[in-house]
Amino acid sequence: MFLPILRNGILIYFQEGGPIGLIQNGDIINVDVQKRRIDVQLTGEELEQRRRKWTPPPYKVNRGVLYKYIKNVQSASNGCVTDE
16 A cells, blocks of 8 residues: 655644554555655555544644644645635
8 A cells, every 4th residue: 555755744644544544563664765655565455444443543732723723734735725
């Protein structure tokens, strides 16, 4: 399963239950810098099983500017915008 290499968007994929959020201790991860890829050695079926059991982690803050940012920011593929 391909994991996107992003600098600022990794946490969103974790918080929303993307493949990064489904990785567990002991999973084998391959990093190919030249191809700009990170791959985890799991089948689609294994990821789907984990996704069904997954629950989002709680936010680390529940008020203030950082909380507003967390609630409003879009994914990196959409430019991490907060004003739409």
